[in-house]
Amino acid sequence: MPSAGQTWRNYIFIGSQRIAAFAPAASAGVREYTATTSSVYFLFGDHLGSTSVATDILGSFRSRYLYKAWGELRYTTGEYSVRYKFTSQREEAALSLYDYRARFYDPLLGRFIQPDSLVPGADDPLAWDRYAYANNSPLVYSDPTGHFGIVGGVIGGAIGGMVGAIGYFSTNLMTFDSREYWLAVGAGVVSGALIGSGIGIAAAPTTTAALSTLATAMIGSGSAAAFTQVDYMASNRDSFETTSFVETTVISGVVGGTSSLLPMTRLGVAAKGLTYIAGAEVQYALQTDQWTVTDAQQAVIYGTIGALFDVGNNSLINSIFYQNSWLSNHVWPGKSTEGKYPLSNRILQQAVLSRGRNAVSEALGNFISGSGTSLSLGLVRRNLME
Secondary structure, X not given: OOOOOOOOOEEEEEOOEEEEEEOOEEEOOEEXXXXXXXXXXXXXXXXXXXXXXXXXXXXXXXXEEEEOOXXXXXXXXXXXXXXXXXXHOEXXXXXXXXXXXXXXXXXXXXXXXXXXXXXXXXXXXXXXXXOEOHHHOOOOOOOXXXXXXXXXXXXXXXXXXXXXXXXXXXXXXXXXXXXXXXXXXXXXXXXXXXXXXXXHHHOXXXXXHXXXXXXXXXXXXXXXXXXXHHHHHHHOOOOXXXXXXXXXXXXXXXXXXXXXXXXXXXXXXXXXXXXXXXHHHHHHHHOOOOOOHHHHHHHHHHHHHHHHHHHHHHHHHHHHHHXXXXXXXXXXXXXXXXXXXXXXXXXXXXXXXXXXXXXXXXXXXXXXXXXXXXXXXXXXXXXXXX
16 A cells, blocks of 8 residues: 555546546555545546646546647646646656656657667658657657557568568569569568558557547558458469559558548448449559440449448447447456456446457457458459459
């Protein structure tokens, strides 16, 4: 239990967003995770996830924080002290630094005080400044882990490059061309990096709504492009065409990224259908020299098939992870990863359970959107080959 002058504080999350804090009661030296109405404070953030307002359970203001561009406090008022402030990172007030887990950040300098352990991209001049914070764009980006989502991108890019290399080499033995080979490898690297970076950002302990949206688009776009690349090489053995490959990959990435962002509402489902049909029609128009009404109508059908695949499987995923089923209640335990939250605490159980359901459902949904895109565009391409 806390010693004299110390207070333990616990946090409740929805997804990766810290939404509330409370001090657990202490009885006979035992920490009890019991939230009373007088001990709960709700936390509200800005577009970067920085804690801006704290209210009590009745909605009355208890504190407010405003920040300068690089994280210095510009204004604060109220009696409730918040420790997780700029971009929802923990402030070490005695050091005037923020703990980003991988490194410490100095808001006065607007820079990390240790270098990044990785250079994220040798072709980007900004990447060589290993002390830079959020690519020197603090009003747009945040850095949830101190690595700016780089590690996942590097790992994903490496895996994607290997898949592209193996895929091209195994399907074009008789017509091997070094330029086509490196194009396939490069496309695999980009697709894998998008997926890996998206997963890295989405899985970060703290992130913002804007970054979560970006991560969703990255995973959807990367997975669609990756599935399409593999399908293209498998169905075009010894007949690899650079222009066709690039067109198909780009269209797939755009459609997959767009579809993954659309919600499963009536309007969202309609927008998904239009997105898939538009992608199929664009691919048909670009890759045929003899446009016909019949084939254009066939492209609409293929786009519709892809949309139905996407919507149907996403509906199934949502029903599994958001309804009160056995799987939804067991796929994510009712406690934190450290095992600190007992199942008897309904507030924490539901918060953590919701976080798990949301994370798993969104990740699977993004990959479904990618595979649906690959399916519809693959059908269009095969129709053109007949």
